[in-house]
Amino acid sequence: MVEERSVLLCLLGLLSTSYGFDVSKTNCELKPVDESFAKYMDNPGITLNEFYFKMRNYSQDPLYHNTGENYKLWRWHRTRTQHGRTLLMLSFHYDVLSMTILTIGVEPSEVLLQDNPFGCFGNITVEERGNLLRELILNDFYVTKKTSSQIEYESHTMRVVYACNSVVKNYHGYGKFINRCCNLEPNGQLLCTDQVEDAWITLLYVCITLVKVMVFLFGPLMIPSHMYDVSYMASQYVVKLQKELKMKLFVTESAQTSVRYKTRLTIQDISEWKKFQEVIGEFPMDKVIPIQIPELKIKVKGKRVIPENEPPTGLLRTLYDNLVRCKVKALDPFNECCDRSVYAKFEPQFKHKCTWHMCAQTFIRVLMVFLIPIPFYMRIFLYYQFEEGELLSRRNFSKSQGLAEYYDFYRTNIIQHLSPTHGIFIAAYVFYFLTFVSIALPSKSVSEKVKSIARCSFQDMLNVERTSVLQVLLRIGLWPFKNWGLLALLTAPVYTCVMAPACSLIFAVYCLPTIYLTYRLFYHARNKIDYKEQNVDDESPMITRKPSVVKIKKIKKNITKIDKTVHKRLMSISENEEHIFPCTWGSGTIYNIRRCIVQILVGVFCVSCLYSFILLAVEATGILVEIMAFTMMGIIVNAGSTLRYVSMALLVLVYMHDCYNNVYESYLTFNKAVIDDIMDRVEDLKTVASLPSSMQESIGFTVKPVEAVDRIPTAFVFDKSEPRWRIGHLLLFLDSFDTPRIPLRLFKKLCEVRVHGAPGPVYINLLRATGKFFIIVVFLFFVMIVVMAFGNVHQISSTNQTLATLAGGFVPMLLKNILPRKSVKLNLKTLSFKGQIDEVICEFKQNWPVCDLVIEKDEPKIDDEDETKENSDIGDEKIGSPELKRKKSCESILDGKPEDKEKEKEKEKPKENILEKYMKENAERKNKDKDKKDGNGTEGSERNSIVDENFVDLFVDLSVAETSVPWQMHGSTESVASASMLPEADFVTMESSFIDTMPQITVVNCDRI
Structure with missing residues (x-):
């Protein structure tokens, strides 16, 4: 009887084989220890059941050992829908990539199995183990026995149960992991198929791969252009001066020259000043040369000026400027601390200066190096x-x-x-x-x-x-x-x-x-x-190649x-x-x-x-x-569960954009109005703008202040790493494409004027916008809580909950558009605004790096009548007389300006009195404005004293050998005697004996150079 039963089981196994899978019956049976979970497997909200099997009373679980081609035999999936089978086609960590949205409808269960008789499951083959688990899932764990009519009904209604597990296939010697899904046919046969990738899923992965390839090929375009654009990094602008700057220049190649100077320039400082190098190459060495500067060439970085349509009001830009670029030091609580030394009272004991601002900048730069690859850190976290x-x-x-x-x-x-x-x-x-x-x-x-x-x-x-x-x-x-x-x-x-x-x-x-x-x-x-490109004439007949x-x-x-x-x-x-x-x-x-x-x-x-x-x-x-x-896939396939959350998130984004966009619009209107007003104040703007771009150079325009206020003198300063011009009233920059720009510092000053409609500081308005946005978010949060609470109590459908969420979320926008608002529009034509902007313009000055130095010899100007009279009175034999030489020398010292009677009387006074008076005048000047005290290019200045005759504005030191050290790790190797390069002395403490020890500097006659 036992032998007949075994033969019958073998025949049934052969009849139920499909696609080469042997589903033979054995004497071993599997049952779950707890069958309660099986009653909820067909819940309409469940699209995919995920089972984690474990055998009871086994020291060495056969599900984890000797599994053959079955990968993770202890993990199986059960589904009735195409949605569930599609999830199995995705990446194994689709739950993480979709932020758990695709796991909606996925029900994981840990099932403890027991075999009967005990130990039989471990003694059967790997294929038989898989068949037992497969039949257990397809028969709903034997909780309810399925008939052929039920199976046929499921196949017609597309509710067929599929049991799937992962297997590895030999693909040309490579292990390819796929899912094998089986289902019962109405005739009781077991049909197993290796899951083929869906065309749409394949297209999705192809599109993702194309995006990666495009990032690889076009990735450099994602870098902001202002990081490398020359026009943004440092554009060259020309500032035309209404009156030339008068200076004295001294050029030397000797390291032992003794000269008093205001500004010393070395070879390294003038290495990029091409025109200046050409001009001083024609000047004589070790001579004081009067010069004049008709125009200024400055370097203007894009971050220091703003165009008409780009006000600096973005939230990210404000955070970047204040935190990364450390512009927060300009605020009142920080400006007192940032410039203090970290050594406090022990600062004199340290050689190098170190302030809190320097430490903060260094820390932020190092921190940014580690913060830039944050997306890659997230990628590494997901991997591990x-x-x-x-x-x-x-x-x-x-x-x-x-x-x-x-x-x-x-x-x-x-x-x-x-x-x-x-x-x-x-x-x-x-x-x-x-x-x-x-x-x-x-x-x-x-x-x-x-x-x-x-x-x-x-x-x-x-x-x-x-x-x-x-x-x-x-x-x-x-x-x-x-x-x-x-x-x-x-x-x-x-x-x-x-x-x-x-x-x-x-x-x-x-x-x-x-x-x-x-x-x-x-x-x-x-x-x-x-x-260096070798410029050889390739077509020369004397050269044969x-x-x-x-x-x-x-x-x-x-x-x-x-x-x-x-x-x-x-x-x-x-x-x-x-x-x-x-x-x-x-x-x-x-x-x-x-x-x-x-x-x-x-x-x-x-x-x-x-x-x-x-x-x-x-x-x-x-x-x-x-x-x-x-994530988008999860939102679409689970729209009923996620749509209300997505709609709320979209409302938050809309309100965030609206709050911060209002700040942008107000500053945009203000910026356009200010630039229009400044353009109306500039003379000859239309003449310059009418030129074609090929003939037009980038020009900076100064605005003439009111008549009651004097112009701020242009000064040459060298208090930082590079020479700069301190220019007053320079308010407008016009490039070759006629794009007007104003200084960022001027924009910030104008924003703070006390006029109705003026926007005020940017960070204040951003804080107000953030406060409004926070209030709206709190309101939306309460709306969502109310909708979800009553929706669960009264069994409201997900569609109605979504509509209720949207209706409640649009309330702030309706109130904003319906209720009247007290808004003050800016009017630049009012007397108060004109007075405020005139005050800002009169006091505005800013330092700009020197791009090149355009100089000319200061030739003495002699009137035609005086020249004719002089030629008639002086004979040919007296042209070289000492009296005439002395006269011309005095004229060159005085820059070609006639002396009046009072100055002639002062000249006749003893030198000690002149020097004493000069010392008193300098002592009084020390109590005046610092900018006027340090001015190096005072327009139309007269040099009347002996000290002025031996004093130069620009000292060009060419004593350092022009050697190239391209890979030098430390600073310049130039060596100049410190005693020979003395800065401007303190005239208050000078003694009268200084005249006797003063170095003699020859003043060159401009007519004889």
Whole structure:
């Protein structure tokens, strides 16, 4: 009887086999210890059941050992809908990527199983274990026995029960993990199929992969342009002066020169002043030369001026300026503390000065280095928290099956395939930090090299015109039709095959920013480090070259032509701050080899830094895109449960934008009104703006103050790291494209004027907007609580709850638009505003870095009548008389101005009285305004005393040898005797004996220079 039963079971097993899966019956039965969970499996709100099985009374659970091709035999899924089967097609951590929204309707359960007879489950084969678990799930854990009619009804109503588990398949020697789902047919057969990826899910992963590829190719475009745009970094503006500045200049190459000066300029200070270097090269050395400055050339950074349509009112920009750029020191509580020394009373004992502001800036810069890759930190957290265990388990399981790890290009990320501790990622981390270290090095030569190469490369990328690239490609394609006529139709296929690779290369280089920067970084690394183009006449008949060299030269010429065509504004190396960094490490062959090695190493370093940033950006952006895609999917498929939360979140975003946009609109209106008012005050603005952009230079305009107030004198100051002009009433900047801008400091001062309608400080309005937004958020929170509370009590549908949430959420907007508001509009034509703005204009002054120094010799001006009379009275024999020389010398000292009788009387007084009077005058000037005291370029100043004759405004010290130390780690190596370079003395403490010991400086006659 037992043998007949065994044969019958074998026959039934053969009949129920489908797709090669043996579902043979055994004497072993499985039952859950607790069957209560099985009653709720068909709940309408459940789309997917997830079971975690465990055997009872087993020291070594057979579900965890010897599982064959079944991966995690202890984990199974049960579903009746396509929604549930679609979830199994997603990534294994879809719950994390969707922020648990896709887990709505997923019911996990831990089930404890017991076998009967005990121990039989461990003695059967792996395939039989899987079949027992599969039948247990398909039969609803034997709580209710299904008939064939019930199974047929389920198949017709699309409510078929599927039992799915994960298996590994041999895919050309690689282990590919898939889900195998089985269901019962009406005839009792078991139908198992390997789940095939859905076309829409595959398209989703393809789109995510395309986004990653686009980030890799176009990632550099995500960097804000103001970080490398030359026009934003430092634009050159010209300020025309109504009256020339009069100064005295002294140029020397001697280290032992004794001269008194107001400002000393070294070779390093004037290294970028090209015109100034050309002019002083024609001046004699060790002579005092009267000069005049007709115009000022200044450098204006984009962050110091604002255009008409970009008021600095953004919340993120305000936080960045105050916290990152440490502009919070301008506020009243901080301005007293930030400039104090961290050493307090022990400051004199330390050599270097260190203030709290310097410490805060250093700390913020270091902190920003670690805060910038926050998205990548999140990516690493997700990997180690939710991915690493599963990936290691799959990798080990594939090895146990003798299979290699399978890499899915669309589903697997680089960090999942390599891990964050792979050598590639470690190199990316190293180059990331090396980038900031190289920029922050104390050696300016190294940091300037790196910044100059990167800035020029990104600037060129910004100047590439894609339409010009298309024109170049079309010109190449039409070349045979232009030169061969109808024969081009015959040669078109061959020509296309030959030129297709070249056209593809041109398109990739100029249209894909990452590839473009790869080549451009090497290009600028070669040009920036001691590279000089050899200007040799290639067409000279005296030079003979090999045909191969001629072809190479021709190809190079064509490439250069294409390069210039696709750039709308290709900047030369010598423009602005972009200069060549010399490399003097030898001569001849050794020099060339070292130069090439340095160029290659610098290029490789810059490119490595670029790809390190891009790799980290691709991984961070990829995970963010996946989170967005899976979250949107969860919101759509679970709209009934999530729509009210989404609508509330959208309302919060709408109100946040509305609150902060009101601040922006008020400042935008104010900024436009202020710029219009300043433009009306500027003279000759329309004349300058009417010029074409090619002929117009960027100009800064000064506004004439009211007649009762004197102009602020322009002064040359050198109190910081670079020379600067202190200019008063400079209120408007107009670039070559007629874009008006005003100084940011002026905008902030005008915002604080006490006029009805003036917006006030930016941070005050942002705090008010934040307070309003917080009140609205609290109101929306209470609306949502009320809707959810009554919705659960009265069983209101999710659609009605969503509508109620939206209705309550729009109440603040309705109140804002219906109720009257007390708003004061700004009127610039009122007397109070004009008085306030006139007061600000009269007192406004600001320092601007010097871009170049335009100087001219101060030639004495003699009237025609005086010159004729002088020539008639003085004979030819008296031209060289000492009296005439003395007269001309005095005229040159006085800048060509006639003396009156009072000055002649003062000249006749003893020198001691003149010096004593001069000392008293200087003592009185010390109590006056500091700006007037330190003014270095007082307009129309007269030099009447002996001290003035031996005093110069600009002292150009060329005594330091012009040597290049490109990789020097510390400051300049120049050495000047401190005793010979004395600053301006304190005339109050001077003694009369100073006249006898004063160094004699020859005053040069301008007529004889």
